[in-house]
Amino acid sequence: MKMLIAGQWVDGLKHIDVENPYDQSVVDTVPRGTPEDVDRAIASAVEGAGIARQMPIHQRLEILYGTARIVRESQEEFARTIASEGSKTIHEARKEAGRCVNTLTVAAEEARRILGETLPFDSVPGGEQKIGYYYRMPVGVIGAITPFNDPLNLVAHKLGPAIAGGNSLVLKPATVTPLSALKLAHAFMDAGLPAHILNVVTGYASEIGEPLVTDPRVRMITFTGGPEAGEQIVRQAGLKKIGMELGSNSPVIVCADAALEWAVESCVAGAFWAAGQNCIGVQRILIEQPVYEAFRAQFVARARKIKVGPQLEAATEMGPMITLKEAERVAAWISEAVSAGANLLAGGGQEGTRVEPTVLEGVPPTTRLSCEEVFGPVVILQPFETLEDAIVRANDVDYGLHAAVFTQDVSKAFRTAYALDVGGVMINDSTDYRLDQMPFGGVKKSGLGREGIKFSLQEMTEPKVVCLQL
Numbered sequence: 001m002k003m004l005i006a007g008q009w010v011d012g013l014k015h016i017d018v019e020n021p022y023d024q025s026v027v028d029t030v031p032r033g034t035p036e037d038v039d040r041a042i043a044s045a046v047e048g049a050g051i052a053r054q055m056p057i058h059q060r061l062e063i064l065y066g067t068a069r070i071v072r073e074s075q076e077e078f079a080r081t082i083a084s085e086g087s088k089t090i091h092e093a094r095k096e097a098g099r100c101v102n103t104l105t106v107a108a109e110e111a112r113r114i115l116g117e118t119l120p121f122d123s124v125p126g127g128e129q130k131i132g133y134y135y136r137m138p139v140g141v142i143g144a145i146t147p148f149n150d151p152l153n154l155v156a157h158k159l160g161p162a163i164a165g166g167n168s169l170v171l172k173p174a175t176v177t178p179l180s181a182l183k184l185a186h187a188f189m190d191a192g193l194p195a196h197i198l199n200v201v202t203g204y205a206s207e208i209g210e211p212l213v214t215d216p217r218v219r220m221i222t223f224t225g226g227p228e229a230g231e232q233i234v235r236q237a238g239l240k241k242i243g244m245e246l247g248s249n250s251p252v253i254v255c256a257d258a259a260l261e262w263a264v265e266s267c268v269a270g271a272f273w274a275a276g277q278n279c280i281g282v283q284r285i286l287i288e289q290p291v292y293e294a295f296r297a298q299f300v301a302r303a304r305k306i307k308v309g310p311q312l313e314a315a316t317e318m319g320p321m322i323t324l325k326e327a328e329r330v331a332a333w334i335s336e337a338v339s340a341g342a343n344l345l346a347g348g349g350q351e352g353t354r355v356e357p358t359v360l361e362g363v364p365p366t367t368r369l370s371c372e373e374v375f376g377p378v379v380i381l382q383p384f385e386t387l388e389d390a391i392v393r394a395n396d397v398d399y400g401l402h403a404a405v406f407t408q409d410v411s412k413a414f415r416t417a418y419a420l421d422v423g424g425v426m427i428n429d430s431t432d433y434r435l436d437q438m439p440f441g442g443v444k445k446s447g448l449g450r451e452g453i454k455f456s457l458q459e460m461t462e463p464k465v466v467c468l469q470l
Helices: 035-054 057-073 075-085 090-111 153-164 179-190 205-214 227-237 260-276 289-304 324-339 387-395 410-419 453-459
Strands: 003-005 008-010 015-019 026-031 130-138 141-145 168-172 198-200 220-224 241-245 250-254 282-288 343-346 358-361 378-384 402-406 424-427 461-469
Touching: 003 035, 003 179, 026 075, 026 179, 035 130, 035 141, 035 168, 035 198, 035 205, 057 075, 057 090, 057 153, 057 179, 075 090, 075 179, 090 153, 090 453, 141 153, 141 205, 153 168, 153 179, 153 220, 153 453, 168 205, 179 198, 205 227, 220 227, 220 453, 227 241, 241 453, 250 260, 250 387, 260 282, 260 289, 260 378, 260 402, 282 289, 282 387, 289 343, 289 358, 289 378, 324 358, 324 378, 378 387, 387 410, 402 410, 410 424, 453 461
Parallel strands: 141 168, 141 220, 168 198, 220 241, 250 282, 250 402, 282 378, 358 378, 402 424
Antiparallel strands: 003 008, 003 198, 015 026, 130 461, 343 358
C-alpha cells in the first residue's frame, strides 16, 4: 500500500514489510517515509486546513456518514486486515471494525453540536451597550500518532472528530500496523473528502516522528502510546495543543458480596483481550479475603483453558503479541516477579511471539509487573482485608486510567468509585469497557485531556469571542 500526501497515493524509495505477528509472514509492504515526506504532508495539510475550515457542516456530515457506510459494507475485509497485521483474533477484529463504524457515525452526529453561547457583557459596569457570543473554530493542522493495538478504531478516534471540527491532519500510524489506517484513509477519500485534508505518512517513529511533532505549522498533537514516548513529545512539541492517552496499570476490586462467576468471566475477558495489549486491560485484581480462594480457583481454571493460536482461526481465543521483542520483555517481567518470590498460578511460558495467559499471586510491590504497565497477557491476584486498604493499594501506582469494582452494595460501589484516583470507574464490569462517546482518559501518567468524540471535538476546536458595541 502507498502513503497519502496531497491527495495522491505515493510510494517511497524504501519500504517496510508489514508482518503477521504470529508467523512473521509478510502481509504487505508500505513506504518508509522520510522527513521530506512529512514536510510535504504538512504543507498539504496547511492547504487542507483552509479547505476544511470553509467546509459546511452538512458536507462534513456527508463525508463521515459515507465513510462509516463504506467501513460497514467492507467490515469483514477490515476485520481480516486488523487480524492479519496485528494481535487481535478475528472475533476481536470484527468487534473493532464495528466500533469504527460507530465512532465515525457519532463523529458525524457531534458535528451538528459544535455549539457556542451568548455572553452577558452587561454583567459588569460599562457593558450595558454590548452584546455578543462565542463560537468554536478549528485548531488547524493536527498531527495524529496512533498505536498498534487498535489499528482501526483508534485512528477513527483521531480522524473522526478532527474532520467533524473542520481541521486537517497528518496521520502517522503505528509502524507495525499501518494497513488498517491506510484502508480507512481510502474510505475517507472514496466518501468524498477533499484532497489535502487528510495526509498519511508511514514509517519509523525514530525517523519521521520528530519532524511531525516539532513543526510549528502543526497546531495540535494527538497521541496514543506509552508514557516515555509521550514525555518525549511534550519536550519536543513546543507551543501547541497536546492530547495524550498513555496507558495504565488497571486495578479491579472484587468485594465478598460480588456476583463471583460474572466477576471472574469479566476479568478474564478484560485481562486477555488482544493478548493483554490493551491500555484499559485488567492487570491487578484485589479480592476480598473471604472469597479469595474461590475467585482464584475459578479464574485460574478459566485462564488455563484459553486457546492461543493464529488470529484468523475461528477457534483461537487469544493471538500472539505484536513482536518478538515485546513477548520477550513480558516473559522477562514474569521471570523477574517469580525470582522475587511471586507464585506462578498459570501460564508463564513464551514461544516466539506467543505468551501464555499468565496468572500470579504474591507479586512484590517493587517489581515492574506490580507498578508498571505490562501490556501483555499477565494478571496479578492479591487478597485484601478491608475496602479502604484495597482502595489505597489500587491507587498506589503512577497511573490512573480505568479501575473497576464488583459489589452488589450500591453505597459501597459509589463510595469506592469516588475514592479511586482514575479517569473512569466501571462498576460490576471489567476495566476493559469503553463507550466511544464517553470522556476517555486518565490522571497521573495515564495522559492529558480526554478523548471520546464530543470531548475530542472540544480539544480540537477553540472558542472565538464576538462582541458588538451597540
